[in-house]
Amino acid sequence: MAVVNTSPDRPYHIIIFGASGFTGQFVVEEVARTSSEGPKGTLKWAVAGRSRQKLEKVLNQASEVLGKPELKSEVDIIVADVGEPESLATMCKQGVIVLNCVGPYRFYGEPVVKACVENGAHCIDICGEPQFLEGMQLNYDSEAAEKGVYVVGSCGFDSIPADMGVLYTRDQFKGTLTAVESFLTASSGPEGGCIHDGTWQSAIYGLADSHKLRSLRKKFGHKPLPVVGAKIKRRGALFFSEEVQQYAIPFMGADPSVVKRSQRFLTEEYEESPVQYGAYASVGGISNIIKLLFAGFMFMILVKFSFGRNLLIKFPEFFSFGFFSKAGPTRKQMEGSSFRFAFFGEGYTEGTDPSQGKPNAKIRTLVQGPEAGYVATPIAMVQAAITILNEPRLLPKKGGVYTPGAAFAKTTLIDRLNKHGIQFSVV
Numbered sequence: 001m002a003v004v005n006t007s008p009d010r011p012y013h014i015i016i017f018g019a020s021g022f023t024g025q026f027v028v029e030e031v032a033r034t035s036s037e038g039p040k041g042t043l044k045w046a047v048a049g050r051s052r053q054k055l056e057k058v059l060n061q062a063s064e065v066l067g068k069p070e071l072k073s074e075v076d077i078i079v080a081d082v083g084e085p086e087s088l089a090t091m092c093k094q095g096v097i098v099l100n101c102v103g104p105y106r107f108y109g110e111p112v113v114k115a116c117v118e119n120g121a122h123c124i125d126i127c128g129e130p131q132f133l134e135g136m137q138l139n140y141d142s143e144a145a146e147k148g149v150y151v152v153g154s155c156g157f158d159s160i161p162a163d164m165g166v167l168y169t170r171d172q173f174k175g176t177l178t179a180v181e182s183f184l185t186a187s188s189g190p191e192g193g194c195i196h197d198g199t200w201q202s203a204i205y206g207l208a209d210s211h212k213l214r215s216l217r218k219k220f221g222h223k224p225l226p227v228v229g230a231k232i233k234r235r236g237a238l239f240f241s242e243e244v245q246q247y248a249i250p251f252m253g254a255d256p257s258v259v260k261r262s263q264r265f266l267t268e269e270y271e272e273s274p275v276q277y278g279a280y281a282s283v284g285g286i287s288n289i290i291k292l293l294f295a296g297f298m299f300m301i302l303v304k305f306s307f308g309r310n311l312l313i314k315f316p317e318f319f320s321f322g323f324f325s326k327a328g329p330t331r332k333q334m335e336g337s338s339f340r341f342a343f344f345g346e347g348y349t350e351g352t353d354p355s356q357g358k359p360n361a362k363i364r365t366l367v368q369g370p371e372a373g374y375v376a377t378p379i380a381m382v383q384a385a386i387t388i389l390n391e392p393r394l395l396p397k398k399g400g401v402y403t404p405g406a407a408f409a410k411t412t413l414i415d416r417l418n419k420h421g422i423q424f425s426v427v
């Protein structure tokens with residue numbers, strides 16, 4: 001069982017590493033809002049990063065936004081730098097869980113996972129880069145299991161709504177659910193919206209390197225997951241979806257990789273029937289499609305060369321039609337934004353054999369929530385941590401490197417998310 005108690009040597013339940021980053025600052029606010037949900041109604045926490053000055057600024061800002069002046073004096077600061085392993089070890093020895101907000105993870109993530117595993121701290125990140133997530137599983141799963149450490153990646157908008165959404169859909173279905181497709185729609189209000197540069201950079205470097213995923217996956221030596229029921233159909237690169245009555249494209253993020261890893265774990269560990277998954281994003285009308293085709297074409301070409309990547313990194317707004325920006329969204333923009341995942345599942349009713357004939361039942365569910373990157377992501381990340389702290393007996397038996405679905409399938413994470421505005425429902 002995961003060790004979740006603080007002690008004089010390990011005084012903090014949660015340490016937010018990278019608290020001075022664009023996302024980190026909102027994670028700080030979310031932890032401050034949620035501190036009564038810790039074990040026995042309290043949460044001891046600290047912020048960490050490479051600049052004490054910036055961390056003080058973040059605490060000042062959080063205290064003003066939340067009207068909690070005590071944050072300035074009561075929350076401790078730990079100075080740690082990814083480039084200084086000793087400082088990471090000192091940080092990890094002091095916390096039960098490290099919430100790692102330092103990205104792109106492909107550059108900065110591994111030393112943090114290593115330090116957590118070696119020093120007995122559980123680790124949660126909000127990475128959306130399959131190569132990093134799968135690489136950490138390959139390299140640290142056994143050592144994390146030996147040490148009883150739980151490393152749970154992709155606990156933000158990538159990929160808690162999709163991964164837990166598939167499990168929710170399966171659990172609501174009366175029979176054997178065999179396939180799910182999800183359609184993501186992101187909306188913004190009159191002020192518009194955008195995504196911060198940190199995620200743009202992660203996407204650029206992730207795509208530039210995506211060809212390495214195949215060889216990484218070979219190293220696991222996995223057998224293919226069995227296909228139960230009718231095989232899920234593959235959609236085109238751009239198609240009109242009857243389901244959401246909009247044009248849609250395959251979702252380019254980490255969700256398909258994360259969901260597949262969860263399904264593999266649940267099949268191998270608990271002998272559950274695997275669910276096939278397809279992830280799509282709706283793109284709206286014709287003008288959006290034209291912008292998308294143009295931006296996508298430029299992106300795919302430029303990302304291949306270092307000068308092209310430098311251009312993309314220098315001018316995120318230009319190359320993404322304002323979808324990404326160095327300043328990130330304003331609080332007003334975030335208030336007006338939201339996301340909605342529609343899940344369309346099919347399977348076989350109780351008593352029907354999935355190996356015989358076509359699926360004979362369908363289900364539709366939704367996962368909806370506030371602005372994805374900086375409101376829903378901190379909620380999901382913090383609730384993942386609160387779940388580890390409060391429900392260690394419901395986690396997988398051994399430590400290891402897990403997806404959210406693998407780590408939290410038996411916990412009450414979905415109920416906790418429902419209470420915090422990320423709503424799961426059957427339509």
Ligand SMILES: NC(=O)c1ccc[n+]([C@@H]2O[C@H](COP(=O)([O-])OP(=O)(O)OC[C@H]3O[C@@H](n4cnc5c(N)ncnc54)[C@H](OP(=O)(O)O)[C@@H]3O)[C@@H](O)[C@H]2O)c1
Nearest residue numbers: 018020021022023081082102103126156157158198199202
């Ligand atoms: N899953 C999701 O849906 C989701 C949502 C939001 C963000 N993200 C991911 O979260 C990551 C952060 O994004 P962001 O927009 O918040 O980026 P950001 O604003 O650039 O923040 C990066 C953070 O990393 C810190 N950092 C950089 N180098 C460091 C080092 N050597 N040692 C210690 N700290 C270091 C920075 O510290 P300084 O302040 O001192 O520079 C800063 O706190 C990205 O990978 C992004 O993709 C994921």
